[in-house]
Amino acid sequence: MSDKPSIDFGAAAAPAPRSSGPRLRPGKGLDVGTANLLSGVQDYEDNVIIKVQRNAFIDIEQNDFTRNMLTKMGVQYVILNNKMIVIGDPAFDLANIYNRETRRPMSDGMISPKEADALPIEKLLVDRLLGPPTCPNEVCYYSVPADPIDFEMNVIYHKGIxxxxxxxxxxxxxxxxxxxxxxxxxxxxxxxxxxxxxxGGGMFNVCVAFKTLPALSFSTARGGDWIDRNVAKVLGIKSARACALKEKGVDLRNPRTREEQAIDLYYRELIRYTLSEIKNRFETSENMPQFPDPIDIVFAGGTSKIGGFIDVVRDEFSRMKFPIPIKEIRRADDPLTSCARGALVAAAADPENPME
Amino acid sequence: MDPDLKREVLDVRKVIERSTSKVSLRDLEKKGFRQVKVLRAGDINQLIFKAVQNVLAKAPRGGMDEEERQKILQEAKNDFSRMMAEKKDLVAKQEQIQQAHQNLQGKLTQVNQQLAAEKNAILAERQQFERDKQSLMESSLQGQQSAAANFTGQIEDLRQSASKAEARAEAAEAKALSAEGAIPKDEYDQLRRRMNTQLEDAQEDVERYRKQIRTLEEEQEGQIKKLKGDKINAEEGESRAQTKIKTLDEDKTRLEEEVSRLRAELAEASVSSGSGGISADHDAEFQRLRMEMEQRSARMQDMMAGIANSLVESRSDGGGGGDFSKQFESLQKNITSAMRKATGAAGGNDDFELTVEQASAIFAQYDNVKLETNIDNVDLKTIKAKGINSKLAKLRNLQRGG
Structure with missing residues (x-):
């Protein structure tokens, strides 16, 4: 392979595999998250393959030495507008080393208007995650946020992009x-x-569904990033550092250090806020379906991965009078990949998706 | 009268003017002339014309044969047609030049308006920026002063608590000493033990208070150092901002020079009417200038955002506090948004709405961008997840109405 590969975004990708690997069934799911991008695809042995890409980058000084070192170290980079941009998890490591903030192509669940380099980077990441279609007109479901109830924003641009x-x-x-x-x-x-x-990182999205059909959906504009920002503020550190602390393995049931206590405090506040917003929405919504039996609430997404999350949710939930009878509150077995898997299910079941 | 004849009359009048002398009526009277006969130029011309006609009538060929006459007539007609065509052409060219002139005038007015709007917007934003900066500096200063006062208050409280604890320890010690010998040994020992415990507690309290005082003093010292650093960073940030504002001013001046040049060219175009191809050249030049102006406008936006950014960085790098950075971020957002509004550029402000087609058009600019990357050489994190067959089966069953 060449030392300096280049990618041409001009034409639509030819329906041919990028590299040898398992033969894939048509239909793909793409979780477009503020913090992570994930793709989901199924092979002919019924395995679901999820690819994960951290949706963050950082620009560093460009020279041949750095370029070679990054490739040897398996760190993804791209040269854009004469800047060397390191992509993915290493961007967080570099941000922590240099005590800088990572740059994010997305904020609050949507393409960031503040990041001029967001579009080409996002294009590159999505291309890498999905690869070319396995057949012409292959269906790909991509996730979008619901309209937020506590923030003014418009998803048309994001969807269009x-x-x-x-x-x-x-x-x-x-x-x-x-x-x-x-x-x-x-x-x-x-x-x-x-x-x-x-x-998610940028928002919490809620969907009340009855036999697959969404009866009510909305989002709140607070997520993992909100925790990072606030923890960073009270501890006097950068958000990237706060994120690293959060993902290191904190247990909300037993915070041991000052940093963990700060994370616990903001997590609890976020959960309390979200549950109370959900309750308010349910109480004021006119189109809520009447469920014949108690229903489950299931949490997914990277922000729910932290230890003790569901215990805190249950704890907070027990303190409020919820308008709908709830059978169980649980967390997805694999919260990070849940959205990509769900999108994949939708794609595979779509009548327009070419059959294998 | 026949137009040709009229022309001749005019010529005759000129000949008469040139070949006669003027004598005043008074001089004529002196010479004894009381009455004079007046012959009008028109009459003279009539006489000449009649004389010529007579000569031609007497010698019909007039010194030239019919063929020559026809030839001359034809040449005269051709000359006349050519001259008419030239005249028409000239009029058309004049109209074209006039139109080009009007177009350029219109474009120049448009550019001037755009420039004036841009200048006003920049001026207003700069004033707003200065006001916000001043207000932030003031509020920051107040915050620092209140933090310093808080530190001093806390240290003073702790010192008082330490003094009280010391006094308590001394009192306990004195009480124990005064009891020695005055009461029975058992009672004394018991009292001594109690006093010792109180003494130890008081000493621990003193030690703890001292430690807290030391910690607070260190924190205060650190805070002072950080504030100094903040101040330096803020000054550096301001200096950077000033430099950028200067560059912005220079850019603006250059833009004004371009407009002046355009004006000069317009004037030149007006003067050199009659030379072909001016309109097309000017149009191309004008397009180039417009593009340059748009690029400069984009650079100005970048610069303004850069100015705000540099101040934000200087604050947050110096540990100026989250709220402070947030305020500057908001300030930067406001500036960028105002710049967008001022220059009419599209962007991601909160009120901005975009159709899918427009979004697609925005992305189109990256369609042919070739990026150097090693992304294909690095393996992505891959997870094997639970199969979805059972979910799919249920979903399809539901879709079929099961």
Whole structure:
């Protein structure tokens, strides 16, 4: 392979595999998250393959030495506008080393208007995650946030950007609400009826579904990044450092250090806030379905991965009078991949997806 | 009268003017002339014309044969047609030049308006920026002063607590000493033990208070150092901002020079009417200038955002506090948004709405961008997840109405 590979984004990708690997079934799911991008695909042995890419980058000084070192160390980079941009998890490591903030292509669940380099980077990452379509017109479901109830924003631009990007890669793009993906991935035992909550980096997305159909969906503009920002503020550190502390393995049931206490405090506040917003929304919504039986609430998403998350949720939930009878509150077995798996289920079941 | 004849009359009048002398009526009277006969130029011309006609009538060929006459007539007609065509052409060219002139005038007015709007917006934003900066500096200063006062208050409280604890220890010791010999040994020992315990507690308290005082003093010292660092960073940030503002001013001056040059060219175009191809050249030049102006406008936006950024960095690098950075971030956002509004550029402000088609058009600029990357050479994190067959089966069953 060449030392300086280049990628041409001009034409739609040809429907041919990028590299040898398992033969893949048509239909892909893409979780477009503020913190992570994940793709989901199924092979002919019924394995689901999830690829993960941290949705962050940092620019560093560009020279040949750095370029060679990064490649040898297996660190992804891209040269954009004469800047060397390190992508993914290493961007967090570098941010911590240099005591800087990582740059994020997305904020609050959508393409960041503040990041001029967001579009080409996002295009590159998505291309790498999905690869070319396995057949012409392959359906790809990509997750989008629901309308937030506590923040003014418009998802048209975001949807348009990703739809165009996927179309240019040769896919038949279809958007799906992030929390609806959680319903598809986690509530099959209940005939896809219940409440799916996707806890992301930028937002928490909620979807109340009845037999696969979303009856009510909305989002709140607080997520893992909100915790990072606030922890960073009280501890006097950068958000990237706060994120690293959070992901190191904190248990909310037993915070041991000052940093962990700060994380615990903001997690509890976030959970309390989200549950109370959900309750308020349910109480004020006119179109809430009447469920014949108590339903499950299932949490997914990277922000719900922290130790003790579901205990804190249950604890907070027990203190409020919820308007709907709830059978169980649980967390997805694999919260990080839930949305991508849900999107994959939707893609595979879509009648427009070419059959194998 | 026949137009040709009229022309001749005019010529005759000129000949008469040139070949006669003027005598005043008074001089004529002196010479004894009381009455004079007046012959009008028109009459003279009539006479000449008649004389010529007579001569031609008497010699019909007039010194030239019919063929020559026809030839001359034809040449005269051709000359006339050519001259008419030239005249028409000239009029068309004049109209074209006039139109080009009007177009350039219109464009120049547009550029001037754009420039004036841009200048005003920059000026207003700069003033707002200065006001916000001043207000932030003031609020920061107040915060620092109140933090310093808080530190001093806490240290003073702790010192008082330490003094009280010391006094308590001394009192306990004195009480124990005074009891020695005055009461029975058992009672004394018991009292001594109690006093010792109180003494130890008081000493521990003193030690703890002293430690807290030391910690607070260190923190205060650290805070002072950090504030000094903040101040230096803020000054550096301000100096950077000033430099950038200067560059912005220079850019603006250059832009004004371009407009002046355009004006000069417009004037030149007006003067050199009659030379072909001016309109097209000017149009191309004007397009180039417009593009340059747009690029400069984009650079100005970058610079303004850079100015705000540099101040934000200087604050947050110096540990100026989250709220402070947030305020500057918001300030930067406001500036960028205002710049966008001022220059009419599209961007991601909160009120901005975009259709799917427009979004697609935005992405189109990256379609042919070739990026150097090693992304294909590095393996992505891959997870094998639970199969989805059972979910799919249930979903398809539900879709079929099961």
């Amino acid at each position: 990703f739809s165009d990007l996927l179309r240019k890669l040769g896919y038949n793009p279809k958007d799906i609400l992030e929390a609806h993906c959680t319903v598809f991935a986690e509530l099959d035992e209940d005939d896809f009826t219940g409440i799916g909550i996707s806890c």
